[in-house]
Amino acid sequence: MMNDHTISYQIIHNHQKYFRDFPWRKDVTPYKLLIAEFMLRRTNANQVIPVYNAFIDKYPDINGLFSAEIEDVQVIIKPLGLHWRAENFIDSVNYIQIRYSGIIPHTPNELENIPGVGDYITGALLTVCFKTPYPVIDSNIARFINRYFGLGLSGEIRRNKNIIIKARELFSIKHTEQLLFPLVDFTALICKPRKPVCEDCFLKENCMYFEFFTKN
Numbered sequence: 001m002m003n004d005h006t007i008s009y010q011i012i013h014n015h016q017k018y019f020r021d022f023p024w025r026k027d028v029t030p031y032k033l034l035i036a037e038f039m040l041r042r043t044n045a046n047q048v049i050p051v052y053n054a055f056i057d058k059y060p061d062i063n064g065l066f067s068a069e070i071e072d073v074q075v076i077i078k079p080l081g082l083h084w085r086a087e088n089f090i091d092s093v094n095y096i097q098i099r100y101s102g103i104i105p106h107t108p109n110e111l112e113n114i115p116g117v118g119d120y121i122t123g124a125l126l127t128v129c130f131k132t133p134y135p136v137i138d139s140n141i142a143r144f145i146n147r148y149f150g151l152g153l154s155g156e157i158r159r160n161k162n163i164i165i166k167a168r169e170l171f172s173i174k175h176t177e178q179l180l181f182p183l184v185d186f187t188a189l190i191c192k193p194r195k196p197v198c199e200d201c202f203l204k205e206n207c208m209y210f211e212f213f214t215k216n
């Protein structure tokens with residue numbers, strides 16, 4: 001079986017085969033990624049695109065959002081059904097502005113204390129923006145790890161210690177900032193929740209799921 005770093009580099013190298021183009025992946029800043037991740041929670045990425053673009057046009061940075069009225073934020077994000085989460089956007093930038101003078105911090109504990117920022121967003125910011133190895137895990141990434149390594153876990157597995165260990169190894173590569181977006185696309189388009197595209201997967205030769213579930 002390939003070691004975990006080889007898997008990471010394979011996913012990065014093959015990204016052009018399943019690449020998805022989103023505006024928050026261009027000119028990435030901690031603020032823009034934070035806003036995108038708030039919007040992407042339980043929301044289809046394609047639906048987020050126009051709302052994200054409108055949001056960034058109106059509030060291009062923390063200073064702009066810091067002075068915003070919550071009603072105006074609600075109007076912009078309403079198409080996503082997230083108007084009730086407007087406080088997340090406001091509270092987070094208020095916290096960052098007051099506590100860190102408008103500069104998003106770059107340590108796990110500091111990030112996790114920002115209102116609305118959980119472990120996944122913390123990991124996304126650390127790996128993509130601050131180039132810091134960190135185990136980034138959502139349900140899709142956890143599913144891939146569970147399948148590939150044949151861990152045999154069921155239920156809510158994102159916080160399982162074996163998933164975390166494998167995720168930490170996957171993201172402990174030299175250029176950790178290059179991995180998250182390819183991995184997210186891979187789990188969305190190849191290692192899908194239902195009907196994964198195993199036959200076309202470049203990782204299938206060493207995948208426990210392919211070996212034991214698709215050949216029998």
